[in-house]
Amino acid sequence: IVDGLRPADRDYVTWCGKLPGFGVRTRPTGRKSFIAQYDFNGRTRKVTIGTFGAMTVDQARDRARAILANAQLG
Secondary structure, three states: OOOOOOOOOOOEEEEEOOOEEEEEOOOOOOOOEEEEEEEEEEEEEEEEEEEEEEHHHHHHHHHHHHHHHHHHHO
């Protein structure tokens, strides 16, 4: 799925169907970054995990699980 994402006029996020809060941000340049998004103290936070190609989807998903778990713990 990540390989098939194409650049658009502005950034967009494609969310994972397996892990809520985990997605891939695609930039107009074509660069793709894995992100984790969560709410903390009433604000939405986005954390960039890494770049597609430098890490695999599975590696990024594992890292996102840890980030999201930490967010739930406060």
